[in-house]
Amino acid sequence: MLIAAAGCATSTAAPPPTETSSPAAVTPNEVALATLNDIVQGDPAAATVNFDQTMRRLLTPDALQRTWATYQEQLGPYQSQGEPQQTTRGKLTVVNVPLQMQNAPGQFRLSVRSDGQIAGLYFLKDGVPVP
Numbered sequence: 689m690l691i692a693a694a695g696c697a698t699s700t701a702a703p704p705p706t707e708t709s710s711p712a713a714v715t716p717n718e719v720a721l722a723t724l725n726d727i728v729q730g731d732p733a734a735a736t737v738n739f740d741q742t743m744r745r746l747l748t749p750d751a752l753q754r755t756w757a758t759y760q761e762q763l764g765p766y767q768s769q770g771e772p773q774q775t776t777r778g779k780l781t782v783v784n785v786p787l788q789m790q791n792a793p794g795q796f797r798l799s800v801r802s803d804g805q806i807a808g809l810y811f812l813k814d815g816v817p818v819p
Contacts, residue, residue: 716800717772720783723806724796727756728766740805747809759811764790775818780807782818 714722719738726735732749739747747755760766770786780799787794795816799808 714804716774716781716783716798716804719800719804719806720772720785720796720798721769723798723809724769724785727752727796732756738804738806739809740801740807743806743809752809755811759794760789763787763792763794763813766790769796777818782808784818786814 732752768788772785774783783798785796793814795812797810
């Protein structure tokens, strides 16, 4: 069951890599873990830095902070996280991070475009399959 989410998969293709692109680009797993860490640490502004234009419009830092608070009210305070697992869905990489909340397990899910921008962010109950 979906607890809270904001996201939009766009059909805009990512720009081709340039010669100045770093070979050590950040992976979708790293984007997901850094975003989750920012949320857990109470820094929603940092968590939204990699949002694409649609996500910035749909989920402001204040709205993200309220959504995280509501999620914790439902499943209990955050305790820890598991290893991220990623799945490719079209042009997006979906990263699912298991969460251990005080009252029940949950999931943090992020959809990441090939350019590293976040196209979707979801707080879910445990067991919700990747569509």
